[in-house]
Amino acid sequence: MRPxxxxxxxxxxxxxxxxxxxxxxxxxxxQQEIQSLRDQLQAxxxxxxxxxxxxxxxxxxxxxxxPTTPTITVNDxxxxxxxxxxxxxxHLGGLVQFDSREYFGDSxxxxxxxxxxxxxxxRRARINADGTFNSIYSFQxxxxxxxxxxxxxxxxxxxxxxxxxxxxxxxxxxxTKELQFKFGKFKSPVGLEFLQADSALLFVExxxxxxxxxxxxxxxxxxGVIDNGVLTYSVGLYGGVxxxxxxxNVDFDNDKDGIVRVFAQPFVNDKDSAxxxxxxxxxxxxxxxKGVTPASTTTTYGVAQDAGLTAGYKTDGQQTFFKxxxxxxxxxxYRISPQAYYYNGPFSLLSEYVVSTVNVRNQALLANPxxxxxxxxxxxxxxxxxxxxxxxxxxxxxxxxxxxxxNWQKGTWGAWQVVARYAEQSIDKSAFPTFAATTTNAxxxxxxxxxxxxxxSGSVRVATDYFQTSFTLPPGVASSATEILNHDEKALITxxxxxx
Amino acid sequence: xxKIKPFLLAALALALTAGASAKTIELLNVSYxxxxxxxxxxxxxxxxxxxxxxxxxxxxxxSHGGSGKQARAVxxxxxxxxxxxxxxxxxxxxxxxxxxxPADWQKRLPNNAAPYTSTIxxxxxxxxxxxxxxxxxxxxPGVGVVVSNPKTSGGARWSYLAAWGYAQRKTGSVDKARExxxxxxxxxxxxxxxxxxxxxxxxxxxxGDALLTWENEAYLALKEFGxxxxxxxxxxxxxxxxxxxxVVDKVAKKRGTEEVAKAYLDYLYSDExxxxxxxxxxxxxxxxxxxxxAANFAKLDLFTxxxxxxxxxKAQKTHFADGGVFDEIYLKK
Numbered sequence: 001m002r003p004x005x006x007x008x009x010x011x012x013x014x015x016x017x018x019x020x021x022x023x024x025x026x027x028x029x030x031q032q033e034i035q036s037l038r039d040q041l042q043a044x045x046x047x048x049x050x051x052x053x054x055x056x057x058x059x060x061x062x063x064x065x066x067p068t069t070p071t072i073t074v075n076d077x078x079x080x081x082x083x084x085x086x087x088x089x090x091h092l093g094g095l096v097q098f099d100s101r102e103y104f105g106d107s108x109x110x111x112x113x114x115x116x117x118x119x120x121x122x123r124r125a126r127i128n129a130d131g132t133f134n135s136i137y138s139f140q141x142x143x144x145x146x147x148x149x150x151x152x153x154x155x156x157x158x159x160x161x162x163x164x165x166x167x168x169x170x171x172x173x174x175x176t177k178e179l180q181f182k183f184g185k186f187k188s189p190v191g192l193e194f195l196q197a198d199s200a201l202l203f204v205e206x207x208x209x210x211x212x213x214x215x216x217x218x219x220x221x222x223x224g225v226i227d228n229g230v231l232t233y234s235v236g237l238y239g240g241v242x243x244x245x246x247x248x249n250v251d252f253d254n255d256k257d258g259i260v261r262v263f264a265q266p267f268v269n270d271k272d273s274a275x276x277x278x279x280x281x282x283x284x285x286x287x288x289x290k291g292v293t294p295a296s297t298t299t300t301y302g303v304a305q306d307a308g309l310t311a312g313y314k315t316d317g318q319q320t321f322f323k324x325x326x327x328x329x330x331x332x333x334y335r336i337s338p339q340a341y342y343y344n345g346p347f348s349l350l351s352e353y354v355v356s357t358v359n360v361r362n363q364a365l366l367a368n369p370x371x372x373x374x375x376x377x378x379x380x381x382x383x384x385x386x387x388x389x390x391x392x393x394x395x396x397x398x399x400x401x402x403x404x405x406x407n408w409q410k411g412t413w414g415a416w417q418v419v420a421r422y423a424e425q426s427i428d429k430s431a432f433p434t435f436a437a438t439t440t441n442a443x444x445x446x447x448x449x450x451x452x453x454x455x456x457s458g459s460v461r462v463a464t465d466y467f468q469t470s471f472t473l474p475p476g477v478a479s480s481a482t483e484i485l486n487h488d489e490k491a492l493i494t495x496x497x498x499x500x
Numbered sequence: 501x502x503k504i505k506p507f508l509l510a511a512l513a514l515a516l517t518a519g520a521s522a523k524t525i526e527l528l529n530v531s532y533x534x535x536x537x538x539x540x541x542x543x544x545x546x547x548x549x550x551x552x553x554x555x556x557x558x559x560x561x562x563s564h565g566g567s568g569k570q571a572r573a574v575x576x577x578x579x580x581x582x583x584x585x586x587x588x589x590x591x592x593x594x595x596x597x598x599x600x601x602p603a604d605w606q607k608r609l610p611n612n613a614a615p616y617t618s619t620i621x622x623x624x625x626x627x628x629x630x631x632x633x634x635x636x637x638x639x640x641p642g643v644g645v646v647v648s649n650p651k652t653s654g655g656a657r658w659s660y661l662a663a664w665g666y667a668q669r670k671t672g673s674v675d676k677a678r679e680x681x682x683x684x685x686x687x688x689x690x691x692x693x694x695x696x697x698x699x700x701x702x703x704x705x706x707x708g709d710a711l712l713t714w715e716n717e718a719y720l721a722l723k724e725f726g727x728x729x730x731x732x733x734x735x736x737x738x739x740x741x742x743x744x745x746x747v748v749d750k751v752a753k754k755r756g757t758e759e760v761a762k763a764y765l766d767y768l769y770s771d772e773x774x775x776x777x778x779x780x781x782x783x784x785x786x787x788x789x790x791x792x793x794a795a796n797f798a799k800l801d802l803f804t805x806x807x808x809x810x811x812x813x814k815a816q817k818t819h820f821a822d823g824g825v826f827d828e829i830y831l832k833k
Binding site: 046049050052053054056057060061 | 690691692701707
C-alpha cells in the first residue's frame with residue numbers, strides 16, 4: 001500500500017503543478033472564460049439551492065397547515081362524514097324492523113270485533129339524518145316510511161299503514177354541554193322507556209306504561225348534561241299531545257304543556273363503583289288542553305284544533321283495550337313519572353311509574369259554553385323490566401354490542417340476552433260509563449313478557465318475545481263485547497331488525 | 501429540648517402545609533420566531549423567582565413562529581396565556597378580530613408594552629464578498645437577499661419598513677421608496693414564514709449574500725455558527741423595532757392564570773429580565789442595564805414607525821393588508 005501512495009503522490013503533485021502553471025500561462029481570454037464558467041456554476045448552484053429550499057418551505061407549510069380533507073367512514077353505525085377540523089359532522093343512518101306477530105288462543109274471524117289474525121308487519125322503516133355544524137349547531141331529521149299498524153287511527157308508536165311521516169325534525173344549539181336549546185319536533189321527555197331508542201329496547205314493544213306518556217311533540221326546550229351525566233335536566237314548552245299520541249306537526253291553539261325532567265347518575269364518573277350504572281329521576285308534565293273528538297279537527301269556534309284524548313291504549317301485542325267514547329279533553333293535564341334504571345355489566349333493570357291526569361267532558365264537540373261538566377280522570381301504570389346478556393357483553397341504555405359479530409365460519413355467535421318484564425295499567429273507574437263504554441273496554445290490564453335477543457352484530461338483531469296480557473273488565477261487567485278482552489292476549493312477536 | 505420540640509413540630513407542620521398548598525401552574529407563551537433562546541433563559545429565571553415569592557411551581561410552555569401566524573393561531577383558539585409578539589399590530593389583532601384583550605392593552609405595561617427593542621441589520625458571509633455596506637448595495641444586480649415573508653413574519657415587516665424608511669428619508673419621495681423596495685424584493689429568491697426560517701435559509705442552506713434580520717438573530721447566528729463564517733453589517737440607518745407583549749385576558753381568566761401571567765410580563769421589566777434580554781442581544785429599556793451592555797450594540801440612526809409611517813395601524817393597512825403595497829410588489833415579481 002505504501003509504495004502505491006508514494007507513487008500516487010509522485011504522479012499527482014507534479015500534474016497539479018503543471019496544470020496550475022498551464023492556467024497561469026493560459027491565454028487571458030481563456031481565464032475569463034473559466035471565470036465566467038465558475039460564475040455560471042455558482043449561479044446554478046444557488047438556483048438549485050433556492051429551488052430545494054422553496055420545496056422545503058412548501059412542505060413545512062403543508063405539514064403545518066390544518067387539514068382540509070373530511071373523514072368519511074361507512075360501518076355498522078351508518079355513513080359518517082367528519083370535517084377536517086372536526087367541528088362539523090354528518091351522519092346518515094336507518095332503522096328497519098320487520099315483525100312476525102302470532103296470537104294464540106284467539107278465535108273468530110275478521111268480522112268479530114277485537115280478534116286479530118296473525119300477521120307480518122313492517123313495523124319501522126326509517127332514514128335518520130343528523131349532524132353538527134361548527135361544534136354548536138346540530139340537527140336531526142327522521143323520516144318514517146313504514147310503521148304499519150293494526151290501528152286504523154293515528155297515535156302511539158305506529159302511524160297509519162304506508163303513511164310517510166316526519167318523526168323528528170329539530171335543531172339543537174349547544175353553547176355549552178350544560179346549557180343547550182332544542183327546537184322543533186322531538187320526543188317529549190316524560191317516559192323513560194320512551195326516551196330509549198327504538199332499536200335499543202329490551203323488548204320489541206314498549207310496556208303498558210308507554211300508553212300514558214306523550215310521544216313526539218313540537219316544542220322548545222332548554223336542557224343540559226352536567227358533569228358527564230351526574231345530572232341531566234330539561235325544561236320546555238310543548239304543544240301538548242294526548243297519551244300515546246304524536247303531534248300532527250301543527251299546534252294551533254293557546255293551550256300548551258310545560259315539561260320538566262331531572263335525571264341523576266351520581267356515580268357515573270366512578271369507574272370502580274358498582275353503582276356507576278345507576279340512574280334515577282322524575283319527569284313532570286303540566287298543561288292545559290282543549291280538544292275535540294278524534295274524528296273531527298274543528299270546534300264550534302270554527303278553528304282547527306288538536307285531537308284531544310288518546311286514540312286508545314294498547315296491549316304489548318298492539319291491540320287496543322281501551323278507548324274513550326263521546327268525550328273531549330277540556331282542562332288541566334298532569335303527568336308525573338318517577339323512573340330509574342340500573343346497568344351493571346351484562347345486567348340491566350329499568351322501572352318507571354306514570355300517573356296521567358286528564359280533564360274530560362262528555363260532549364261530542366267542545367261547545368261554547370260547555371253544557372256538560374268536566375271530570376278529572378287519573379290513569380296509572382307501572383313496569384319493571386330486566387335483562388341479562390348471556391355472552392357477557394355490557395348492557396346499556398343504548399343497547400348491546402356483541403364483542404364478536406355472528407360468523408359461523410369463525411365460530412362466533414354474536415351476543416345473546418334474555419329479558420323479562422311485568423307491567424300494569426289502570427284506568428280511573430270514573431271513566432265508566434260516562435266517558436268510555438263498559439261493554440267494550442277494559443278497566444285495567446296487566447302483562448308479563450319474556451324474550452330472547454340475539455345481536456348478530458352492532459347493527460343486526462333478532463328478537464323473539466312472548467307477551468301475555470290479562471284484562472280486568474269495568475265493575476259489573478262479566479263479559480265484554482270486545483272479544484279479545486274476554487281472555488288473555490297471548491302474543492309471540494319475532495322481529496328482524498337492522499339499525500345503523 | 502422540650503422547648504425546641506414544639507418549635508420543630510410547628511415548623512414541620514408549616515412546611516408540610518406550605519408544600520401541600522403549593523400550586524402547579526402552567527402558562528403558554530405564544531411568541532415570535534427568534535425568541536427561543538431569550539425565553540429559555542427568561543422562563544428559568546421567572547420560575548425561580550415565582551417559586552421563591554409564592555411557593556408555587558410555574559411551568560412555561562413556548563410556541564414560536566412568524567408573528568402574524570402566531571397571532572392568527574391565538575385568534576383561532578390556541579390557548580395562550582400571554583403573547584410576546586414582534587409588533588403591536590399583531591397584538592392589536594387579538595382585540596380587533598377576537599376581543600381576547602382590551603383595546604387599551606398597550607397602556608398596561610411601560611414603554612407601550614415593549615420591554616425591549618431591536619433593529620434590523622444585515623448578516624453577510626465572512627469577508628463580505630459582495631461588498632455590502634448599506635441598503636443601496638442590496639438592490640444591486642446579482643446580490644441575493646434573504647428575508648422572511650411580511651405576510652407572516654413580524655421581523656420581515658420591520659425589515660420591509662426599514663428599507664422603505666431608508667429610501668423615503670434619503671429621497672424624500674414615496675414613489676422612489678416604492679421603487680427601492682421593489683428592487684430589493686426582486687433580489688429575494690426565497691420567502692420563509694419566519695425569521696428563524698430565513699436564518700436557516702441563509703446560514704444552513706447557503707442561499708443568498710445578505711440576510712435581513714433582527715439584530716439579536718444576527719448576533720445569535722454569529723454565536724452559534726461561528727464568527728469565522730459570517731459577519732454583521734450595520735446599515736447607516738434602520739428602524740427601531742418594538743416587540744410588544746400582553747396578557748391574553750380572555751384565556752388567562754378562563755384558566756385562572758391572570759395573576760401569574762401579569763407577573764410574568766412584569767418580570768420582563770425587572771433588572772433580571774432586562775439583563776437576560778441584553779445577554780440575548782435585545783436592547784433593554786432599563787437605562788442602567790442598557791449602559792452596562794452598550795458596547796454590545798452598534799450605534800446607528802434609528803427612526804420609529806410613527807415618524808415615517810404614522811404608526812402600525814396605518815403601516816399595516818397600507819403595506820401588508822391583502823392587496824396592499826407588498827402584494828402589489830411581490831405579485832408583480
